[in-house]
Amino acid sequence: MAGSGPAFEAGASREMNGAEYIVRKLISEGVDTLFGYPGGCVMPLYDALLESPIRHILCRHEQGTAFAANGYARSSGRIGVCLATSGPGATNLMTGLADAYMDSVPMVAITGQVPTALIGTDAFQEIDVLGMSLPITKQSFLVQAIDELPEILDQAFRIALEGRPGPVLVDLPKDIQLATLSEPTIPHLSGERISNTTTPAQWQQAIELMNTSRRPIIYGGGGILLGDAVSPFRQFVETTGIPAVFSLKGLGALPGDHPLNMGMLGMHGSVAANQVVQEADLLIAVGVRFDDRVTGKLSRFAPHAQVIHLDIDPAEIGKLRQAVCALPGDIKQSLKALTIKLNLLDWQSQCLERLEQDGFALPAQDGITGPHFMRLLSQTTRGQAIISCDVGQHQMWVAQHYAFDHPRKHLTSGGLGAMGFGLPAAIGAQLANSEIPVINVAGDGSFMMNAQELATIGRYRLPTKIIILDNQALGMVRQQQSVCYQGRYSEIDLSDNPDFCTLARAFGIPAQSISDPDDMAYAINKLLETPGPALLHVAIATEHNVWPMVKPGDANDQIITGANP
């Protein structure tokens, strides 16, 4: 927790206004960094912040603040807090909140609102932010009276972390920020997690299924990290010896070089990972939600498998795929209960063979390719950097070829797939992890969606590194047009991109550009060794696609490997 000035001693109680109370509450919750952008309806809060020890990071767009808070939360496991004014400030936050909602990221967003008496009069910068945010937050509050403020803030911080985490929004009319709160006491965060709702009999049933299975596969996802279950998960895999495949958000739950790590499955998963799932007789689903990018055509996904499903959120179990054994609750406890020794030598060697034959391969193409570059980046950083991705082909090359040593190091907009995520999320991650190298891997299209945040990196001299894989196209859309629309390319051309190096330098960030594969190693090393921020522009061919691929709507066994595997 940040140090506190005299006016902000936690626990002290004196008369104060709503804005001062909020700042005190943030401090008492251990919030050391706040991402925000000021405006009329949050003026009292900004005034109160002036004397506070909280580090306020001024991003250059509210979407930047929301993604930065999101990246802070993803990379630290702590609540990310962002702040915006009413109307356009609040609407600009929404994409970042939706992303946090889809990927279960704990966040608290505070938005200013017009004074209570003006709500409902179409006042200047009045928008129904509460209504707007309902489908993309875990819970939203409108503070209607100053007396409600302590309880609402307390709930907001509790709900964001409790059970399945998610974003919470608190809409704060300006008059409430100015109203006096007498003798406030700051309620304490309980920090309680939902206890396990699985019974020993259910664990027993799961163990019986595991004992009789000959071809079990673990399908792991983002819930492993969110449930703080990386160690028990690794123990579970080690002891049972069951090979594991992962969703995009599960990557890193096992070290990349672990012999039982079959890598990513699904639309751009490996043939090997998809194949072993299609052959499995038992699927142990850990913190996953059977997303369509994973399952392909659902009715043909893992057709021979019975499913054991572990998840904190009972609503996910049976939502898309029936589980013969449902284990709702704390996955850490369930994993521990299921950690038994099995004998699977035959199946393990079959899986390993598959992986050697049909794992992710490096393409035989000229010039720099995404896969070659990512593999080299992975080797150079030993999988230990925090990689904050954007959305598109480059995101898939990271997922396929960067061997993360921990899922917390992989920041990626999974459920929402929001271009523009990478750069601001990297800012948040860097502020939460000053000791770890943070690299934004961007596409040329995605980068331009929040390029203004170069100013934030420049202003705070963050040592964040930026790599733009520039194929002069909205590559992922181009690929789908190539595969599913007979190459009828529509609005994917970005050949008039700006000179990204000049752009970076305009913000005081050194930059260099490469296009020759022989320069890759030197450029990566130079990038990482540069003190402070730096940008590396990597020119790649427009035509290179991500392989393999399951076409949208196809079954995973209809996976295609492309002309150039």
Add this chain to the structure above:
Amino acid sequence: MIFSLHIQARSNPAMLEKILQTTRVRGFSIRSMDVKSCDTERLLKIHLTVESDRPQERLVTQLNKLGGIRELTALHAVADSAPLVERNLQKVSLMYPV
């Protein structure tokens, strides 16, 4: 399939909207709805009849998660005119206590 739900929810701003939104988004259409607000307890008492070809659990589990839901009872009917038969009574534990 048509079925009914009895819901008791805290009368927060937008509570009703959130219930309606969840119902719509999860693929259930509303046949009828009756809402009474009980000021002394700051509660809404809602009787909701919905129709969908999706399983009832899909809606019940999602509604169950909403902050402010205090009690949820699902009733089941096979057809429009058939009497409602009590199927399962679940008292939802308080995730977000009042």
